[in-house]
Amino acid sequence: MRDIILSVTKDLQKFVIKTPVLRFDIIDSLCNCNVFFKCENFQHTGSFKYRAAINAIKNMPVEFKQTGVITHSSGNFAHALARAAYELKIPCHLVMPNNTPNFKKSSVLSYTKNVIECESNLKAREFTTSEILKNKNLYFIHPSNNMDVIIGNSSCALEFIIDYPNLDFVFSPIGGGGLIAGTSIAINNFSEHCQVIGAEPSNVDDAYRSLISGKIEFNESTNTIADGLRTNLGSINFPIIQNYVNEILLVSEDEIMDSLDIIINKLKIVVEPSSAVVLAALIKNNKKFKNKNIGLIMCGGNIDFNSLKF
Amino acid sequence: MRDIILSVTKDLQKFVIKTPVLRFDIIDSLCNCNVFFKCENFQHTGSFKYRAAINAIKNMPVEFKQTGVITHSSGNFAHALARAAYELKIPCHLVMPNNTPNFKKSSVLSYTKNVIECESNLKAREFTTSEILKNKNLYFIHPSNNMDVIIGNSSCALEFIIDYPNLDFVFSPIGGGGLIAGTSIAINNFSEHCQVIGAEPSNVDDAYRSLISGKIEFNESTNTIADGLRTNLGSINFPIIQNYVNEILLVSEDEIMDSLDIIINKLKIVVEPSSAVVLAALIKNNKKFKNKNIGLIMCGGNIDFNSLKF
8 A cells, every 4th residue: 555655646746736834833832732734725626636536537447538537526526526637638527516606616617518417415416427327438436435536635645744754643624534544544654653633523423423333324414614524424435544543523613613713814824614624623622732743634725705704 | 234134034033934935836827937925924913014023123222112112003014013012022002093994903902902093094193103202202113114124024035035046036015115125125135136026006106106206206095905005105115116126017906806816716825915916916917027936925914804705
């Protein structure tokens, strides 16, 4: 696995941004530790998903290269796959909920016109995708529960731990589990002491409950402002998380909003609420991490300011 | 001057953030040059003014150390001076217009309670300040037209040119002229070939007209979204600008807004409109700077999202 992660990360160098790591005195003081922000909000298409999209397309079976790829996503993976496919000259089809915000739709439309709308729920997305797959010879790429996606994601943590080998903990948010799976594989393979901590909104705590029960649990609602984390944990990601993630910390909606406010209005970087979840988890549990070197993955920066009030 | 700038920059290291320099592929592609963003929006109090405030207080006459400092400012210098004085344990008085936005007032009030409100015009600010100075033995620090302020500001450009000696041009916005004066002194002393370009909103083009006429010109209105640049050019800054600034480029309000939109929504960093003015000037004149190494000073990041629509 070590060699695969190294080789994928090297291959991705031509396509992805090696995102900067930023430090902020006020966060170090607030949390009593040394905090390093890995800024995937500065990645192409504004999120880490671009790493996954490029890697999945590069590894797709050759027989689909003419006909193209398809995914269902309302957000960052749709945007990432559309641009990655555009850059790699592969046709791209997207199934998107009909209530996708306009700013997200327009980002996607600049790369592909093959956008199919459906009702806004997972069943409708999956059904619409499978209907299209019956008629078109397309390669389906799941936004998080796919090994090429996971390995693509791992390139972010590899860059991070190579440049900052003294990190004691890396915090990653958990939605479908693709980012934390990739992160924990990389950290586990390239650091002897660094541990991986998951951060999840209490309102969609499926991963937290799954770790306790030992089987994948489901969310009854998706009522969180962290729109990137509403997806349920995937079957490929879950065993990786069971093996390599040390702990999952939960945060409330208020804690997410408070951290989002700090990041945007004090740190002056634009992140989406899913990124704020990891800072919220650190602030809430800062005593436990006193004087440690903490890496926080800012997973994305796609936020609609017009719909947000601080 | 070289030694003074070096020694001030060294002295300031304990107090200010050596702000990061960020690069963005999409800007390089858009402008056909290599663009380096010096992010003073990440500075303490969210703007370069903190460098000036610290340096001015450190160099104040000893007889005022018990009684304190005073300035008039509605924005970043008030915030910077309040925090710098707080850190250096000097009393601080601020004269602020009565229409200063609440988010700016509250930033200041966490460091000093000595805030005196006045009408929102320069005459009222100066009159109120002079009335206070009649009764109180305070040291007045002008937000831009003061040599310690200018030298404090120069530390930003020195950090920039030392780390990026291949810069061909550094762009700085112009309001009162304190930032570009400090920038141009540093660049002139520490680079043989790098040139300094000013960027100014067309609606408050006093510095542009002053360079042409050879005397300080005034603005008839302050009608620009770039609130940090509404101040008129200062008498100490003007001769420095005449000597060391190669050109001033003007941009419209729409061009400022378009650049602000790009910086916040594509680059994912939070800047205020005054910072967007320099990117607007580069985008507008990009043919002239083809393949060059361009440094853009992002002067500050204090923006009220609640009052802004993209």
